[in-house]
Amino acid sequence: MSVQDLEKIFQDKIDADIRIEPKDWMPDAYRKTLVRQMSQHAHSEIVGMLPEANWITRAPTLRRKATLIAKVQDEAGHGLYLYAATETLGTGREELLDQLHTGKAKYSSIFNYPTLTWADMGAIGWLVDGAAIMNQVPLCRASYGPYARAMVRICKEESFHQRQGFEILLTLSKGSEAQRRMCQDAIDRWWWPSVMMFGPNDDASPHTAQSMQWKIKRFSNDELRQRFVDICAGQVKILGMTLPDPDLVWNEHRQHYDFGAINWDEFWSVIKGNGPCNKDRLEARVKAHEEGAWVREAALAHAEKMSRKRAS
Amino acid sequence: MAENQWPLWEIFIRSKQGLDHKHVGSLHAADAQMAIENARDVYTRRMEGVSIWVVESKYVHASNPDDAASFYDPASDKVYRHPTFYDLPDELKHM
C-alpha cells in the first residue's frame, strides 16, 4: 500500500472518531507531535510537584498537609500515566527523562514561578490546576488511544485539586486582614501566568490547524483561554477578591469577558529559561534523578538475587 | 548493569469481586513484587481495585492490526451465529 493510501486510511479513521492505537500505522509527523506534546505534559506534571512540595512541611494544619501530599502524589501519578502512554509510541523512559534533564524538552512555564506564601497553594489549585483542567478535558477525546485513556484518569483526579485550592483561598478570604491581603497577593501573582498557560494567541500558533485535523487538539488556545477567563471572573467574586486586570469587563455583545493584553515578552522569556525559577527547577530534577540512581541499581540487584534464589 | 533498565510491566486491575481484570496502563519496576506495589500506589489510590495482575510487557503477544481485515473476515459472513437471524412467530414466548 502506498503512503498516500495509508495516510488516507489514517485520516478517515480520525474523521470517524476511531482511536489510533500503538501498533496502527500513523504518519511520522503525528507520532513526533504526540511524543513532543505528551512528554511535555508528563514533564509538567513532574516539575509541577516542586513548587507545591515547597509548602508540605509548612502547611498550616494536618488536614491541609494530608491534602497537599495527596495532591502532589497525584501529580506524580499523572506524570507516570503520561510517560507510559508516550512510551507506547516507541520513545523510552530514559530518553524522555534525558530530554528533560538536558533542557531539550520543555515543561509548562507556570512552574518557573516561585511559591512565596501559603496562599500560593490555594491560587495554584484554583488557577493553575483550573487552567490545566480546561486544557485537559478535551484531550480525553484525543485521537491517540493511550493518550486519551491517560487523560480520562487524570481528569478524574484533577477536580479535587482545584476544589482544595479554592477552599484554601476561601478560608483565607474570610480570615484576618493580613490573610485577606495574602489571598489577594497570591491571586495577583498567579493570574497572568495562568492565563498564559493556554499558549500563544491563535494567529501565533502555526501548528494548531494540523493538530486539530489530527484531533490531538480540540479547541484553539484562545477559545480555551476565553472560557477560563469567563469562569474565573465569576468565581473570584465568591472570594470577594479581584483579578489583577483593569480591562476585565463583561461584553454583552460577545457574551464573554473582555480582558487586557497579555505580556507575551514575559511568556517567551520564561520559556527561553529566564523565569524566576527555571534553573532551580531543573537542578532539583537532575539532583533527584542522580541521587536516586543507587536506589534503581539496588532494586535491580535485589530482583536479580531473588530470581537466582528462586532458580536454585 | 546500566541504570534505568527496569523492565516495563502491563497492569490489570479487578475493580470489584465478580468483574474481570482490566488493562489500566503500564509502569517500570525491577520485579513483579515491586510492579504490584507500584501499581497499587498509582492505579488504586482511590479504591479502584481489589486485585492486581502484572505481566512483563515483553510476554504480551498481540495480533497485527494491519491484518485485521483478513484476520477477522471469517466471522463477518456468519450472521446465523446471532439469535436475531432466526425467523420465528411472535407467539413463541420464553425463547
Ligand SMILES: [Fe+2]
Ligand atoms: Fe496533574
Ligand SMILES: [Fe+2]
Ligand atoms: Fe493537578
